[in-house]
Amino acid sequence: MGGYVGRRPARHAFDLRGRVSAMTTEERRQLSDAPVPNYHLSERQLERMYYYMRLSRSLNERMMALQRQGRAAFVIAGAGQEAAQVGAAMALRPGVDWLAPYYRDLGMNIVLGMTAREAMLNELAKADDPNSFGRQMPAHWGSVSRKIVTQSSVVATQLLHATGIALGAKMRNDPIVVLTCCGEGSTSRGDFHEALNFAAIHKLPVIFYVQNNGYAISEPTVKEMPVEHVADRGQAYGIRGQVVDGMDVVAVYQTLRPAVELTRRGNGPFLIEAKCYRLWAHSSDDDDTRYRPRKELEEWALKDPVVVFRQRLLEDGMFAEEELAEIDELVTQEVRDAVEWAQQMPDPKPEDALGYVYREVQ
Numbered sequence: 001m002g003g004y005v006g007r008r009p010a011r012h013a014f015d016l017r018g019r020v021s022a023m024t025t026e027e028r029r030q031l032s033d034a035p036v037p038n039y040h041l042s043e044r045q046l047e048r049m050y051y052y053m054r055l056s057r058s059l060n061e062r063m064m065a066l067q068r069q070g071r072a073a074f075v076i077a078g079a080g081q082e083a084a085q086v087g088a089a090m091a092l093r094p095g096v097d098w099l100a101p102y103y104r105d106l107g108m109n110i111v112l113g114m115t116a117r118e119a120m121l122n123e124l125a126k127a128d129d130p131n132s133f134g135r136q137m138p139a140h141w142g143s144v145s146r147k148i149v150t151q152s153s154v155v156a157t158q159l160l161h162a163t164g165i166a167l168g169a170k171m172r173n174d175p176i177v178v179l180t181c182c183g184e185g186s187t188s189r190g191d192f193h194e195a196l197n198f199a200a201i202h203k204l205p206v207i208f209y210v211q212n213n214g215y216a217i218s219e220p221t222v223k224e225m226p227v228e229h230v231a232d233r234g235q236a237y238g239i240r241g242q243v244v245d246g247m248d249v250v251a252v253y254q255t256l257r258p259a260v261e262l263t264r265r266g267n268g269p270f271l272i273e274a275k276c277y278r279l280w281a282h283s284s285d286d287d288d289t290r291y292r293p294r295k296e297l298e299e300w301a302l303k304d305p306v307v308v309f310r311q312r313l314l315e316d317g318m319f320a321e322e323e324l325a326e327i328d329e330l331v332t333q334e335v336r337d338a339v340e341w342a343q344q345m346p347d348p349k350p351e352d353a354l355g356y357v358y359r360e361v362q
């Protein structure tokens, strides 16, 4: 497995979308875009995967610290689901395909272009939060330019919104895909079944992506549904159901990528279930020690997708320890900058409370 060690010249700097301003063109890494055997992903894609996952986790960690310090109101995080999110979002065409996410999908938003600063504006409900100008709860994502649909706090409603967008795209012969996400608990709601039924009948270009993290707040999966796999529910609607290891970012990408393109070509919807685990409590307001066995948590913590992917990249010789440490350091700096910057940004003005809700009419 160590066949890639030393294949590339030493690199000194890391660049992703030019976010790290200290970077000069000369310092940019020359990563190959050719697929790497065993991964079927390029070096550049693998590096980005790690960066996106690391950034998502670090942002969530910092958000939780801010909440504990009384500086942020509420956090609902994706810790444990970074592989499921990053691998899936990387299968989309940014700015072309649509995403109707759910609250834990910070990792997906990052892949589609959300910056650390924007994520912090959202967490702190600042006036310039591009998601909702501070009007939504934190983690209620939305971006017109990135084609990310703003969401309701009522779980599973986004599945119907996604189905409607897919219907519109089909009527216009627009070759796009809509990816919509929810947790496994949300699949017990009527919206899930209505969305799947309608999308299947009309062969709509939508992928229902369920991140099965083992719990719906305090309810374990066995109390949510009588079948083992959410993906099995697709059979009832004639939808292809697939299960993927949601702790493995490469497996997720390799499952989503063909599904996205098949769906784009008019083959109809998919129901894909990523088996993952919620490593933290449901939210900053939840005490998971009341319902979750410590031993179970400890076992899953050993499968932490960020740690496991880092280890795999090292063991396979894809990147050297110093290279990954460099990414870790850049992420730390990026998050630190985002927090310092966002904290001094203005809050929304009380007199603007009714703005940005309906379209302004002159």
Ligand SMILES: Cc1ncc(C[n+]2csc(CCOP(=O)(O)OP(=O)(O)O)c2C)c(N)n1
Binding pocket: 104, 153, 154, 155, 182, 183, 184, 185, 186, 187, 189, 213, 215, 216, 217, 278, 282
């Ligand atoms: C219709 C509705 N019922 C209840 C809630 C309260 N609620 C918010 S998140 C959540 C758990 C959802 O579990 P799951 O779909 O598995 O997603 P997870 O939070 O585990 O990622 C519940 C019950 C809600 N927001 N909407």
Ligand SMILES: [Mg+2]
Binding pocket: 183, 184, 185, 211, 212, 213, 214, 215, 216, 217
């Ligand atoms: Mg869940």
